[in-house]
Amino acid sequence: MNTPAPTRDEPAEHARFAAHLRDLARATGPEETAVVARVLGDPDRTMARSAVLRHLDRRATDLHPGPEFEAWADAMTGVVGGDPFLTRRLLEWSLIRVVVLERPWRPGDLLESSDWLQLKAAATxxxxxxxxxxxxxxxxxxRRTARLNRAWPGDR
Known part of the structure; x- marks a missing residue:
């Protein structure tokens, strides 16, 4: 990772965050888990989690409909397993996958999920x-997003 030197107006953590995002954007294949682990090792845990969350969402958006998603999600869970929020996000991407592919799912899982997941699922x-x-x-x-998605008369 080549962390750019912060400018007079930019705090060091902003420069590191930008560098982490660039590194994560380039990380695919076998090196991806190592890059995610390295980013999570940043001393600023909140910033590191934010960078990894963006990465997980970007990659899952591309991968969730395809067969490679499950192996990728398993690998990422192994790296982020110590972080409950990131682990939950990966589980919720797995639920979105099931919903989109119209595989069996449990209503309770969806109703207990985060607002983020419910909103994403309402648009499927x-x-x-x-x-x-x-x-x-x-x-x-x-509820409104789901109704509009269904195009129910009188809800617009």
């Missing part, structure tokens, strides 16, 4: 998921 094409979230989504925004 899975009619059963959309109906559940239109009726029982945690927030008004989630």
């Amino acid at each position: 094409s899975n009619a059963e998921v959309v109906q559940l979230l239109a009726e029982r989504g945690r927030t008004k925004r989630i």
Whole structure:
């Protein structure tokens, strides 16, 4: 990692964050887990977690519909396993995958998930998921997104 020197107006952690994002964007294949682990070792835990979260979301967005997602998610879980928030995000990406691919899922898992996941699921094409979230989504925004996705008359 080539961490740029901070400028007079930029704190050191901002320069490290930008460098972490660049390193993570380039990391694929076998070196990806090592880069994620190195970033998580940054002394600023909040900043490191934020950089890794962006990376997980970016990679999962690309991978979740395909067969390579499961191996990738397992590898990432092995690296972030000590962080409950990042582990949960990976689990929620696994639930999104199941929903999008219309594989069996449990309503309780979806209803107990984060607002982030419910909002993402409300925008899918899975009619059963959309109906559940239109009726029982945690927030008004989630319920409205699901209703609009269903294009229910009178809800626009």
